[in-house]
Amino acid sequence: MTSLYQILxxxxxxxxxxxxxxxxxxxxxxxxVLNLHQPMVAQIWxxxxxxxxxLYSRIRRFLPATPGLDLAPLVAFLAIIVLRIILRNNVAFFL
Structure with missing residues (x-):
């Protein structure tokens, strides 16, 4: 169980x-500061x-339209934090 927790x-x-x-x-x-006309920057971007x-497009389907402000990364961050908490609590429960 510990290795599965570590992988996740x-x-x-x-x-x-x-x-x-x-x-x-x-x-x-x-x-x-960065320019998308530089090949390396464009490739990474x-x-x-x-x-x-x-991931972001699925989250944007449920969010209200906010012009000029993308809230999808914030929701994704919160989801990762929630998943970490759930994983940590469940590993403690099974050990």
């Missing part, structure tokens, strides 16, 4: 860091978008 926790950690990288990169692009867009 690792998956949630990877998702967390990918989301953090995507958010920071979006800020840097919007503030024109489009790769992160391809990873996260399926």
């Amino acid at each position: 926790n690792l998956i949630l950690d990877v998702a967390w860091f990918i989301m953090i990288a995507h958010i920071i990169m979006s800020w840097l692009i919007n503030f024109q 489009y790769g992160l978008n391809r990873l996260l867009e399926p």
